Amino acid sequence: MLNIVLFGPPGAGKGTQSERLIEKYNLVHLSTGDIFRANIKGGTELGVLAKSYIDKGQLVPDEVTIKMLESEVSKCPDAKGFIFDGFPRTSAQADALDNFLGTKGEHISIMLALDVPEQELKKRLLERAKVSGRADDADPAIIQKRIDVYNSETFPVKEYYQKQNKFSDIYGIGSIEEIFDRLVNAINNIQ
Ligand code: ADP
Numbered sequence: 001m002l003n004i005v006l007f008g009p010p011g012a013g014k015g016t017q018s019e020r021l022i023e024k025y026n027l028v029h030l031s032t033g034d035i036f037r038a039n040i041k042g043g044t045e046l047g048v049l050a051k052s053y054i055d056k057g058q059l060v061p062d063e064v065t066i067k068m069l070e071s072e073v074s075k076c077p078d079a080k081g082f083i084f085d086g087f088p089r090t091s092a093q094a095d096a097l098d099n100f101l102g103t104k105g106e107h108i109s110i111m112l113a114l115d116v117p118e119q120e121l122k123k124r125l126l127e128r129a130k131v132s133g134r135a136d137d138a139d140p141a142i143i144q145k146r147i148d149v150y151n152s153e154t155f156p157v158k159e160y161y162q163k164q165n166k167f168s169d170i171y172g173i174g175s176i177e178e179i180f181d182r183l184v185n186a187i188n189n190i191q
Contacts, residue, residue: 001106002027002081004187005088005161008114009150010143011121011128012172013179014085017114020180021083025187028076031085032065035072037134054136057145059089059153066096073100081109090153094160110190111161112183114172118147 002025006014015031022029036054039047046068053060069087076082088094101107116124122143129137136142161167168186172179 001079001109002187003084003101003106003108004081005084005108005111006114007111007158008172009116009118009121009154010146011124012114012116013124013176014114016176017180017183018083018085020176021183024184025081027081027083028079029083029085030069030072030087032060032069032087032089033085035068036060055142057136057142057149059149062090062092062096065089066093069093069097070100084108088157088160091157091160094157108161108164108166110187111158111167112186113158113167113169114179115169116172120173121147 004021004027006018006021008014015034018029018031021027036047036050040051040054041047046064049064050060059065065087069084073082084097088097097108122140125137125143126140128134136146158167168189170179170182170186174182
């Protein structure tokens, strides 16, 4: 199985690149942000809970997020592999994912981290707000909060995979195709 963690700050391009990667490698795309938003739209109990955190730019609690992710993986027993987009976002989530995949005799193949400077992220998110209708993209204070949470809670997850020699840094500025080629190169170099 090819199991990829696509990592990077809000606005780094994870969703855009995921769409291309799933097509090329025939993977299942699991975006925790997308799953939360679908639940919000559907008015589920999980959606109501998630919305109270997302609207403030905070992370949804680990326990809820981990349970949801595990249930989504279990829905796809025949998958050739997964792209985890927006997960793990904390060290506890990374641990939970390793343990969970371990029970299935599987593991993460690589973490691909999209590297984009903060100024560019803010520009992209405000631009995305015009078409996405996402309230968390439209407010500069919420964007700043998400970037701060990323720097304090999510950035350290890199080390988790660096220690396992499963980490690849990808320069995230350039055309969508250029960045995609960098990701494919990194995947081809997995030992
Ligand atoms: P971004 O563009 O900020 O990467 P996402 O669509 O991945 O946005 O996530 C939107 C929001 O959903 C996050 O700001 C957070 O509140 C919540 N969220 C998504 N994934 C997780 C996760 N793994 N753990 C906790 N909260 C999450």
